[in-house]
Amino acid sequence: MRFLSQPVHDLTYSDVFLVPNRSDVGSRLDVDLTTKDGSGATIPVIVANMTAVAGRRMAETVARRGGMAVLPQDIPVDVVAEVISWVKSRDLVHDTPLTLKPTDTTGHALSLLPKRAHGAIVVIGDDGRPVGVVTEADCTGVDRFTQLGQVMSAEMLTLPAGTDPERAFSVLHDGRHRVAPVVDADGRCVGILTRTGALRATLYQPALDRRGRLRIAAALGVNGDVPGKAKLLLDAGADLLVVDTAHGHQDKMVQALRSVREVSPAVPIVAGNVVTAAGVADLVAAGADIVKVGVGPGAMCTTRMMTAVGRPQFSAVLECAAQARRLGRHVWADGGVRYPRDVALALAAGASSVMIGSWFAGTCESPGDIFRDADGRLYKESFGMASARAVRLRAAADSPFERARKELFEEGISSSRMYLDQQRPGVEDLLDSITAGLRSACAYAGAESIEGLHERAVVGIQSAAGYAEGMPLPAGW
Numbered sequence: 001m002r003f004l005s006q007p008v009h010d011l012t013y014s015d016v017f018l019v020p021n022r023s024d025v026g027s028r029l030d031v032d033l034t035t036k037d038g039s040g041a042t043i044p045v046i047v048a049n050m051t052a053v054a055g056r057r058m059a060e061t062v063a064r065r066g067g068m069a070v071l072p073q074d075i076p077v078d079v080v081a082e083v084i085s086w087v088k089s090r091d092l093v094h095d096t097p098l099t100l101k102p103t104d105t106t107g108h109a110l111s112l113l114p115k116r117a118h119g120a121i122v123v124i125g126d127d128g129r130p131v132g133v134v135t136e137a138d139c140t141g142v143d144r145f146t147q148l149g150q151v152m153s154a155e156m157l158t159l160p161a162g163t164d165p166e167r168a169f170s171v172l173h174d175g176r177h178r179v180a181p182v183v184d185a186d187g188r189c190v191g192i193l194t195r196t197g198a199l200r201a202t203l204y205q206p207a208l209d210r211r212g213r214l215r216i217a218a219a220l221g222v223n224g225d226v227p228g229k230a231k232l233l234l235d236a237g238a239d240l241l242v243v244d245t246a247h248g249h250q251d252k253m254v255q256a257l258r259s260v261r262e263v264s265p266a267v268p269i270v271a272g273n274v275v276t277a278a279g280v281a282d283l284v285a286a287g288a289d290i291v292k293v294g295v296g297p298g299a300m301c302t303t304r305m306m307t308a309v310g311r312p313q314f315s316a317v318l319e320c321a322a323q324a325r326r327l328g329r330h331v332w333a334d335g336g337v338r339y340p341r342d343v344a345l346a347l348a349a350g351a352s353s354v355m356i357g358s359w360f361a362g363t364c365e366s367p368g369d370i371f372r373d374a375d376g377r378l379y380k381e382s383f384g385m386a387s388a389r390a391v392r393l394r395a396a397a398d399s400p401f402e403r404a405r406k407e408l409f410e411e412g413i414s415s416s417r418m419y420l421d422q423q424r425p426g427v428e429d430l431l432d433s434i435t436a437g438l439r440s441a442c443a444y445a446g447a448e449s450i451e452g453l454h455e456r457a458v459v460g461i462q463s464a465a466g467y468a469e470g471m472p473l474p475a476g477w
Helices: 056-064 079-087 106-113 165-176 194-201 226-236 251-263 277-286 303-307 313-326 340-348 388-394 400-407 427-444 450-456 462-467
Strands: 016-018 045-047 068-071 118-126 130-135 179-183 191-195 215-219 240-244 269-274 290-293 329-333 352-355 378-382 416-419 458-461
Touching: 016 340, 016 427, 045 056, 045 179, 056 068, 056 079, 056 427, 068 079, 068 226, 068 240, 106 118, 106 130, 106 427, 118 191, 130 179, 165 179, 165 191, 165 194, 179 340, 179 427, 194 427, 215 226, 226 240, 226 251, 251 269, 251 277, 269 329, 277 290, 277 313, 290 313, 313 340, 340 352, 340 427, 352 462, 427 450
Parallel strands: 045 068, 045 352, 068 215, 215 240, 240 269, 269 290, 290 329, 329 352
Antiparallel strands: 016 458, 118 130, 179 191, 378 416
8 A cells, every 4th residue: 555645644534535546357346355364254344342233143144244243242151152153053045034923913023123124024833834924014004912914915935945046036036026934845934035135145255164154253351261261252163252452552461362372272363452563563472363453433432532542543554454464464443434435445554354333233233122213213222342331231240339430430432323224224235335335446446355455555645625525415505
């Protein structure tokens, strides 16, 4: 990567832009988005280890499209083990179905429908075979105690498990069906597939472990029995370990990282967060394969306003990635991503992947409950992992006195509304936007891969007016 003109101060993603180069990339679909950092991801997107973002539905969906989720450190290990086992048992093509019985009510259905972006519930009989499909439209205008057997669509198409995605798309398209239950050899419902889902299965490559199962990572902190927890997470099947603390350049992190490295020399270990070359060097020396970069850029983080500590993210990633590259390691850009352009810029600066948190909180797949505001807009609540709310969850086993002491010193937002886009409410919709923007960015730069983007990127510095000029207008002027 090179600058058009050398910067005189540190830069955020909004401060910079990519300059187009002469390109021989014939199609953006020819661009290879596979990361080379050993994580096993086939797109450079990692779901941040935030309680309001990374859960089982998120992990399943993102891994199926080539990314990976990191389960938060606050979750009890036995729960983490159950989630990992569940995710690794999921199908690589069709989605996990939401199922109810004909005697269940429309009120029950309406409470479940926002859990998946496909917007459908399969109604099954006692034998597990599908007898109908219910959508929100079927439940609208009827009493919430109406049984689903009275409102479901009984005329449905089913797809045999293992149907080729292109064939499934054609069958759905020709039959004018948007969604269909997937059934096993005995006719029992084992999944659900939409036309868009079948199409995506031909465009994305799942992130898989050596046994062909979906990949998932887990986080742990730097306090307590760190090597003991690391072993439990590895025994549970975690594909990566993320040793995580807000200030990663400290002795406690170095000690924790060394102890985890001793437990598992084979599994990739991620550690952070830092924003300097010195921080990267110390964590790599302690055993990190990947270093997380970012202090204060996250949407839920108040660190910079509380402490003045941090660094503009583009410059932090640029310096840290250069140091990691010299040491034969990699960095993940953690935080500050709000648009697909930011992902492209982080990768141009040298990151191998980008961690996304709050942006994904406002999707159907995030763990939070759905709410509706006074104007009828749907939203979910997000919160920072250093906020009083997160500290309260993390310190549940402490005495009330100790919890109260810790909650006094929060550095994060405890409640923020993340609105769902009613037209594109799923995390897969966001992945489509991110990968489409990234592929086009690579094509503009004349790069056929993420590595090529970093090598060929030409970056300019812009004013606030320059950034505003690039924003689309919602209406005429």
